[in-house]
Amino acid sequence: MSHRTEEIPQNEEEQNEQEGKAQDPATGRPGGPAKASSGRPRPARSWAEVRHLLVRLHFYAGVLVAPFLLVAALTGLAYTLTPQLDRLVYGDQLRVDRVGDEVRPLAEQIAAARAAYPEGTLASVITPPGPEDTTRVVLAVPELGENQRTVFVDPYTAEVRGELTTWFGSTPLTTWLDDLHRNLHLGETGRLYSEVAASWLWVAVVGGLVLWLGRARGLRAKSARGVLLPDRTAKGVRRTRSWHAATGVWLALGLLFLSATGLTWSNYGGERFGRLLDAANGNAPALDTALPGADAPGEDHSEHAGHGGSGGATADADPADFDAALAAARGAGLGGIVEVTPPADAASAWVVAQTDNTWPVHYDRVAVDTTSGEITSRTRWADHPALNKLSKLGVQGHMGVLFGVVNQIVLALIALGLTAVIVWGYRMWWQRRPTRGDRPAPVGKAPERGAWRRIPLPALVLGIPAVAALGWALPVLGVTLAGFLVVDAVVGAVRRRRTA
DSSP states (O other): OOOOOTTOHHHHHHHHHHHTOOBOTTTOSBSOOEEOTTSSEEOOOOTHHHHHHHHHHHHHIIIIIHHHHHHHHHHHHHHHTHHHHHHHHSHHHHBOSSOOSSOOOHHHHHHHHHHHOOSSEEEEEEOOSSTTBOEEEEEEOGGGTTOEEEEEEOTTTOOEEEEEEEBTTBOHHHHHHHHHHHHTTSHHHHHHHHHHHHHHHHHHHHHHHHHHHTOSOOTTTTSHHHHHSOOTTOOHHHHHHHHHHHHHHHHHHHHHHHHHHHHHTSSHHHHHHHHHHHHTTOSOOOEEOBOTTOSSOOEEOGGGGTSOOOOOOSSOOOHHHHHHHHHHHHHTTOOSSEEEEOOSSTTBOEEEEEOBOSSSOBOOEEEEETTTTEEEEEEOGGGSOHHHHHHHHHHHHHHTOTTTHHHHHHHHHHHHHHHHHHHHHHHHHHHTSOOSTTSOOSSOOOOOSOGGGGSOHHHHHHHHHHHHHHHHHSHHHHHHHHHHHHHHHHHHHHHHHHHO
């Protein structure tokens, strides 16, 4: 959720001014301040101040971070549509004209692809996802860097349908939208935007939920209907707040999921998550690709990077061996779409990996000795650690592929809902602006500062270490929060000096 300044103290101040009530200058609420022996006001500590501190945090998270969230929501919405856009733009390459009766051997399909595109080396071959899809022959071309040239072949006729420059299997359009969502095409520096959004999203969501569910007053605060549905009878800012909060409640679970999964592959938070996986032995098991009797044992770690291997051979492997490796893998029970990768050297085995990302997923992998047709090593999806499974499934759900079209629809609704929540949040900020002739302002006032000085000591003792730990686990959150505090302190000092 974005910001929500529900029942913030400045409204109480305005109401009390109109009613002629005395106020405590330290708290901004009715009643005189507690006096110390020196006669100066002494803030009264109260657990209610935790709520006021949360209001201020939620407000500034909304005002300052909401633009990042809005960009992430809109670019994520565009990325959600990539499967349909790919078929629309690249239908000639991705789809076959007519489904045949029998699939041609991989060796024949590879030969056709290499005849049309002889440059580079064979990196891998990906079998068709469905009967109407093409086979993908992936070529490693030095001048393309980390990109590949993928040749699309009709599996029934071995006719080359075209080629595309891909990035780990993604089409140019999908890659462009992916970069837009992750870094705004600004490289590693641009990735800070998405990490700021992911780091603060859960803070805004949790803070908004606590404020909405625990509000002290409100016409329908005690009913489930008042929490889950907007109040259509309300007017002005209360009506906007009702829509903002109720929509946020419905989106909360999805937004928390997107925040958590987005952080797992972020720059700084993702590095901390990697440490957690290492410490908890939560990484995917490595596939031993060393052939029996080989001098130097090897392991295939491509799974750790989240992408299939791109092959390390400097010359093309025998196309017939692709069929041999595929036949051995099928015999070992690897069904569906698989990627066949040739060995990096003579001492290594072929790797055949399932790449079915749609639930129920299939991620088994085998190492194959094509000279004997034997399976020399195997890793099963069922044997992956639970933390690794959750991480991998979360990433697929975040990308909208885990549950197919249903996944896409849910993500699109979340993106649209988050956009609406942000717009309503800014509308509330505008609606809360002072309208009296002697106090005009374009937007509403920020919630009062200094609430942390009135929080009970036990809350401070527990809260400060917890915030420090969060700042370490999520460095971007910690740095930006510290920046907010510094700026807020400077602004407060300047205003106090002007008042004095």
